[in-house]
Amino acid sequence: MKASHREQLDIRGLRYNVRHWGAADAPAVFFLHGWMDTSATFQFLVDALALDWHVIAPDWRGYGASEWLGRPYWFPDYYGDLDALLAHYSPERPARIVGHSMGAAISSTYAGVRSERVAQLVMMDFLGLTATKDTDAPGQLVGWLDNLRKAQPVRGYRDHDAFARRLQLANPRLSDTRAAFLARNVSCTLPDGQVTMAGDPWHKVPSPLRYQAADVMASWRLIKAPVLMMLADKGYVSDRFADDPAEIERRLACFADLRRVTITESGHNLQHDQPEQVAAAIEAFLTRD
Template sequence: MNDTSPPSHDLSYQPRRLWQSQMLPVRNMQYHLRSWEPEQPNRDLPLLVLAHGWMDVAASWQFVVDAFSDAFTQGRRIVAHDWRGFGLSRPQVACDSYYFTDYLADLDMLLEQLSPDAPVDLVGHSMGGNISCSYAGARAERIRRFVNLEGFGMPETRASQAPSRLAQWMDELRAQRGGSMGLSPYDSVEAVAARLQKTNRRLPRDKALWLAHHWAAPDQQGLWHILGDASHKVTNPYLYRADEALACLAAITAPTLSVEASDDSLGQWYKGRYTLEQYHDRLKHIPQCETAVVQDAGHMLHHDQPEAVASLIEDFCAR
């Protein structure tokens, strides 16, 4: 394990807590893990695992980790991983599609190495929340407490959509092979930060600049590339089965906290095809589920209001 200090860039934001970086073997690749290790670990405290969302990286959790109280972090191990195809977790062989079940198996083997004998506290954002919902149902005994940050799932699908979905997937694979689905590079890290702020109007410039150094990396020509495989843009060939998702939710035994932002992300994405009301109906399948709302926040609520998110996680996991 190698100690990693904050980058020496002249940035306003300075992380409060230092992290360590390591690579772990997971299935057919090396997974990148970022951890915040206490000086004197308390093995009686559960490991806290933070799972990031789509086109994001483990470093995205730094602001929340910095906002945790000293009392909560004392003796507590906290880890965040880059999902396969994101950050520094890159498959050895290029792939043209990523599948949801791969993330489940990856998480299972990560936890087998990190906390083989004790259940963990699991926090997932967006895609990481959706993965964690399925995992918390399939491996209920491995999760002590579960916090889901805007991991809403997706609109229900019909079997009749399968032919067009498969055709779309194959069309996009062709387009990808032709180079039309790549991710454009940026001229500078400042341009990357501006891109992050364009996506999230609440993200302060100092945090955007700091995050840009972990969300992207320069090539030999000085162009900055997002640390996310463009293959993630390819449509999933498999339909989202709401009944299967509900079965996983019903199998969750861990006390669960569902957190959403005051901005209605679902309303913006799906234009009535899938609503917060429908999501709340799905939550009723979880045996023990509480809900909370973070005010003045959008989908990246852990960036917008890290103190509020940290407080919710801390209070829920410390009970």
């Protein structure tokens, strides 16, 4: 495996953990992880890259070794965090960004409203959430208020081997070797010795505000950078819009400069299932200086 190193820095008043692979003077590319995940999720993908890159992969606030809030999270903070991270690591030039799932959600909206800061964007198995109705709003707010009154449960596993088996249950495509790596590198150990996913359980509390697909799509229409849309043939996008394939095309039409690749025999975590396919597609898309 390619070696990584980590550094910690202050991002908007929070301790942020940032993982690096590759030489500092190699072309930089930012890898942004998804919900209930960490930067280490990209290890297999980085190992499959054929060219020399400086991969910069933060743990988002509330994940991995970055600071946890222990209270509800406000999603727009991630846009502010990304803005600050790019200002720190790429102040003079627009960035290449690869985002998986929530990382793609954050980076794609950001690429619309800060179009001058993004040179190229890769979105991995994310095309927005399903549309919500205005009648959903009251119940969503009630649920959030109810959650504020109670502690958020942490699900622990006896040891790393038990956690690895749980990861394979969720994703049968994971080999024993990859599951063992993830169990030790996307987890943390609780005071009682149990192992759990390294994500603040407050992330599991649904937002008090309903998802506005039209607002997100409006930002996508402002993106000037070339976009690579990487969809898994058995991923969340295909599942989420299985009954409405026209909606997939409607959302894809938002991107002015789009390339589309399907990763075969892969679930949502395509960086785990098919890292070689993903790496080849990314490197074919990204241009070298």
